[in-house]
Structures are given as structure tokens and as C-alpha cells.
Amino acid sequence: MTTLKKKQKNTGINICVSILSLLTLFVLVEIAFRLFYPQNTGLYVKSSTLGIILKPNYRGAIHNWWYKTVNVKINSIGLRDREYGDKKNNSFRIIALGDSQTFGLGVEAEDAYPKVLEKLLNEKLSGKRFEVVNTGVSGYVTSHEFKYLKDSGIYLKPDLLLVGFFTGHDFADNLSFSEMSQKRTHYNTFDIWLSSKSQAY
16 A cells, blocks of 8 residues: 555544544533433524524423523414413503513513513503513514514504614624625524524534
8 A cells, every 4th residue: 555545544534533523522412411401492493584483382491501591481473472462452562672682581581671661561650551572582683673573563563662772782783684695594494403403502
């Protein structure tokens, strides 16, 4: 065997060993998450218009290293909120649009700011029944929120819109989305599939 062939063989072996080592590491990490830090997957489903939406009627929990474990219940129209029927005559309905800040990542549903606001309004003001609908979805930017409002939120018949905007990253997030070509999507099918199958993803 020539020196060149030996080098090629050794290179091939090294590449295979490296790939196998990485796969083994990924499997071990996945096993560790499932044994010691189990996650509930399947919170999101793919949407042809918004990239992702919250899965209607989802029940589970979110576990994060930096947050406590919180329960997540999604209603029948894909919102982290209670069910809403027809708006009553004495109701004043506010739609809260936003990302993870509005969704309430890291807190229970009643501690997310839309529900805290709803409680305060009903305690402090009389004559109307205030409803603050939480439509927040982690990862959304202003363009998502506008499209959600136009396609779905408007049917909730809001009297007022409340747009959650976090100056810490929303300017940059909006800019990055505006620069994407129309052929490129932020959420692809592989992302959604992997997040629904892997607890370490």
C-alpha cells in the first residue's frame, strides 16, 4: 500500500471516528435530558403564514435551566389563555401581542403581564369587565404579531391593542427578519420536527 493510500485510509478512519464520537455525544446528552431533566415537547406546530404557532389544546410544562418549571396550557385557538366566546356587552377586550415576554416564559399563565393587567383593571375599575387576551408566542417579532392580528386576532373583536416590545432585542430581531429573503423562513420543517422529538434540542 502506497503512502498516499495509507494517508487517505487514515483520514477516512479519523473522519468516521469523529462523526461517531459526535453522534455518541448527542445521544448521551439526549439520554441525560430524558433521565434527569425531562422536557415536554410539541408546544409548537408549523404554520404556513406565521412560521410557528402554539399547538391548540396543548398540555405540558416548560423546564429551563434559568427558570423554574412552569405549566403550560394552550386553549383551542392556540393561545396561552382561557377559552373566549362571544364578547359580552359589558366587556372591554384588550389583545396583548408580543413574544416570550408576553407569553410569560418562566412564569405561570396568571403571572404573565396580560393576566396581571387584567386582574388589576377589574379590581380598580368598575362598570366594565376587562379581558386581556394573551396572544404572545416566543420568537415572534412585530411582523408576526401584525399578521396574527390581521388573520386571527381581529375576530376576537378587541377594543384596544397592547403591543409588547422589548428594547433589549426586539429592534435587532425585527431588523433580522426584515432582511430575510421571501424564500427563506425563520422556522423550517426540520426545526419543528426536531423540537417535537428531541428533549435536548
